[in-house]
Amino acid sequence: MRTFLLSRVLQLVVTFWVIVTVLFFLFRLGLPDPTLALISEGLSPEDRQRVIQRFGLDLPVWQQYFVYLGNLARGELGVSFYYKAPVGVVVFERLANTLVLMLPAILLSYTAGPLLGVLLVWKRGSGAETGGITLGLILRSAPVFWTGMLAIFVFGVTYGWLPTSGMRTLPYEAANWFDKVLTLDFLRHLLLPMLVIAAYYLALPMLIMRNTMLEVIGDDFIEFCEARGFSQRRTMYRHAARNALLPVVTQAAVTTGLAVGGQVVVEVVFSWPGLGREMFHAVRTSDYPVAQATFVFLAAMVLAMNFIVDLVYSKLDPRVTHEAAKG
């Protein structure tokens, strides 16, 4: 067990390093001169030279790379070219904004989805099943930015029930982030984007649940349950569902890992000041420190969640041996 853990952690570190390296060179070599953004603000050539020196942009690329790695190891993410503020501050606020949107959405879809999935199996062969599957596939096929636009059009513009943009009605005053979020106004802003994302995510756990349930209900223990005279509801939800939950849990973890980046398009459509929108903005404005930090952050989250999935998997399903997981 310990060697397994150790080798996985080592793998994790190596993978992370590879990603960080790829990111660094991708950004440094691919995107235009970052000081261009500063010139547009009317910077003289001398000032520009000074900026280049201060940010270390005059060093050879490989030297910049090591400086970057060193800073990263110390948790220093640099200063945003655009906001002229420490990247950490910028990124963490955006991250909080994203999570407060994504986590409820994921929670909702991964609660409702599996329950509906079990229902589909229970009602298998009926029109309800076909209808449910079709609806699920439709929800999964509709591009999320489009459903977002439709939701805004219907509930925001036509009926005017809910606000459609941002996290709070402007102008507002908030002493800190929690002050901003713990209000009714915020909840009203949250509702539309959250439901749009939840609807999009709903289908996957539902269909996964259905597929694994179909396998599980062929097992002997279900017949025993039936033989013991358990009600169908009890057999389905307490015995079969429990055994079919594993792939759904896996998917939930993977989705959560990816959710850190937010749904870029949803954040754009709803003008939600989250990490995804910030990343898009940072890349477009060549704000390397912010763009790189968000990417590193994203990659780290995905890796961490995958790692946790692996561990949880081996705990939950005794059939998965560490040897197999390693291979």
Place this chain on the structure above:
Amino acid sequence: MAALARNLWTIIRRDRMATVGLAILVGMVLIATFAPLIATHDPNAINERVEGVAVHHDGQTWRDVERIGDAPLNSVALRDDGMGVAVGFEGEAALRTGGGWTDADVGVNVTLRGVDTADGLTVAVGDGGVALHLVDEEWRATDTGTDADLNAVAVAATDHALAVGDAGVVLRWDGSAWSSLDAGVERALHAVTLVDESFGVVTGDRGTLLLYDGDGFEAVEGLGFRELFGVDALDRDTILAVGERGTILRLAGDEWQEMRAPESRDLRDVRLLGPDAALTVGTHGVVMRMDGQEWEREDTGYGQTLRALAAADGEVVAVGTDPFVDRLGEPSRDHLFGTTHLGRDIFSQTIWGSRTALMVGLLAALMVVVIGTNVGLIAGYFKGKTGSFLMRFVDVMYALPFEPFALVLVLIFRPSLAIIILAIGLLTWRTTARIIRSQVLSLSERPFVKAARVAGASDWRILYVHIAPNVLPLAFLQLAVAMAFAITAEATLSFLGLGPPQIYSWGTILHEARLSGAWRTAWWWIIPPGLFIMVTVVAVFFIARALEVLTNPRLAARG
């Protein structure tokens, strides 16, 4: 391979959802293939619409342009009591009684070219010899005995009106019926005016000008060869005629003279406001006023063609056409899905967009499956260092979230379809690789592989001849899944404005809609492209669901 194809076909045919999916997909492919034929407009063309307008002069100044019809207006008449009538193309007619202009239904769909009103007689004439009388707010057709196009009409009294038309046709209304008069010319006649029942003037093609004395016509010779489109007379000695390229002819005393005009545009109509005062209108919004001997240009703030002019009681009305960009038009017969804020046809854009979606979807999916299957095959078969290295590589790929990375790739190398395809292809083969690998892991332990090895087959031969055919069904399933993903991914990137600007895709249409801000009201702009994305992706999912049976037969037995 043939057996697999047959197998796939059987599976799809047996599954109702998959059959529907395949039908939709084939339909989409047909739409994409025949896009140039199906699209009703050039997706980039800025579409214009033409409407009828009136420009009023209230005695002091020209007032704002008023839109009074759906088609260009050809003629207008006013009475001293303020009643007005205007007619135009496609049976367009508008009436003014007291307040503003209201649309009138004339009951026929022919182009009306002339209208006049006096003493309770209101007559409109038009193409095909049509003559309509307004009686008790109802238009009634009267028999003219001709099918020549009638260009103008003038009313002197309830029982005296003249209508002129092509090929020298002249008709007279005597209070109960039309009768034909011989004008002595074969040329097209454009305009007519009646001072009273015993005097009138008719003008037409190539300098034709006829004087009417109540019974017959006398031609005035030597007036040049220009077309004369409009004429007006106060009495026998005061006549003005206007026509092609700024032509203005005036009878002063007993001598005809050509007047100098500051504009050389075509002049369509003229009205005498007094012995020495007149107005004329023409193409490109030209309006000129005569004061004494001189003509001067007037600015009405209107730049389109004015076709006719009427004056009564100090008020002047000019009517004409107004072609304007059809911005944010709702769905109509001409524009099935309406138009954008630039007047572009959304239906045609959507149809052309299907090409982009299917091309990107298919090419990217093929790339995903080819890379993923090969990596999976090799990693599954060569379990040692090679396999381990490849799977670590796949792990790295898994840590790259798709959307952000595709975004960076597209921004680094200018937006183009090739880059979008590459971004999708290079970033998403990881799942296919993992799935194929696990299949290969179990396949390579099977007896037939051991048999092949004993028989002396090389590793590559075993891998590609013996194992690969067995993962093909799985690869097909992955192809469908990847295609659904690729179509959505392309739409997403284009929606973010990362698509090539010259090529229409469903995502680009939605991007433009969002950028314009007009989508908040123009529902017809956002629904079609999204619906097309959804329907196409659902179709692919339907097929993919049926293909799952190939790899997991248990689903078939119970599902």
